[in-house]
Amino acid sequence: MQIETERLLIEEAHADDRATIDGLVALFNSNPEFHRASGERVIWAAADLENYLADDPNPRYPDLESHEYTVRERATGLIVGTVELIAPIPSDRINWIALMMIQGDRQGAGLGSEVVAAIEHELFSAGWNEIRVFVHRDTVLAHQFWTGAGYQPIGEALSASGKPGMVLRKPRSAP
Numbered sequence: 001m002q003i004e005t006e007r008l009l010i011e012e013a014h015a016d017d018r019a020t021i022d023g024l025v026a027l028f029n030s031n032p033e034f035h036r037a038s039g040e041r042v043i044w045a046a047a048d049l050e051n052y053l054a055d056d057p058n059p060r061y062p063d064l065e066s067h068e069y070t071v072r073e074r075a076t077g078l079i080v081g082t083v084e085l086i087a088p089i090p091s092d093r094i095n096w097i098a099l100m101m102i103q104g105d106r107q108g109a110g111l112g113s114e115v116v117a118a119i120e121h122e123l124f125s126a127g128w129n130e131i132r133v134f135v136h137r138d139t140v141l142a143h144q145f146w147t148g149a150g151y152q153p154i155g156e157a158l159s160a161s162g163k164p165g166m167v168l169r170k171p172r173s174a175p
């Protein structure tokens with residue numbers, strides 16, 4: 001999948017591309033508060049990003065198909081975000097946005113909304129029935145972001161690392 005939006009290029013990321021790894025290291029390290037709230041490592045090295053981009057079956061999700069994308073600014077080619085999509089195998093036609101992140105100093109400028117609108121259009125056009133996200137309890141801005149984008153809470157859950165949060169969903173609207 002490769003998507004162009006007004007300002008962005010969203011394309012699959014590959015672990016063997018050194019420039020991509022370096023860009024993602026900078027991106028991940030620009031969001032320490034988010035990682036702290038998620039119970040994840042706060043400082044990320046190249047090897048951690050190579051693991052993040054590991055090919056399927058991803059050791060983190062053996063029963064899931066996962067795809068990791070870079071979000072580049074078209075004007076500069078710089079990585080300004082990432083988004084990861086995962087879905088169970090066999091498919092239940094529900095796709096999860098497992099991780100989405102915008103460069104720390106570029107947040108609040110509509111880039112995240114541009115990514116989500118493009119991903120929704122792509123997935124719903126391809127026949128997916130629903131998109132879900134898990135939002136950690138302590139990430140208030142993220143919760144506002146997803147509810148603002150039309151995602152509705154459907155229940156509490158624990159993350160893979162045991163942190164409490166909420167699952168939100170957005171179904172494909174009727175044609």
Ligand SMILES: CC(C)(COP(=O)(O)OP(=O)(O)OC[C@H]1O[C@@H](n2cnc3c(N)ncnc32)[C@H](O)[C@@H]1OP(=O)(O)O)[C@@H](O)C(=O)NCCC(=O)NCCS
Pocket residue numbers: 031034099100101102103106107108109110111112113114133134135136139141142144145146148
């Ligand atoms: C959540 C995130 C992806 C949103 O992307 P973004 O480009 O900052 O969001 P946008 O500018 O498109 O949308 C802003 C809306 O989201 C909310 N928001 C979330 N984070 C925000 C931030 N850091 N600054 C300003 N608004 C933020 C606000 O409600 C805002 O609505 P408004 O514009 O009407 O005030 C981004 O802030 C981010 O990467 N945060 C850290 C990682 C994270 O929490 N990811 C979500 C995992 S569930």
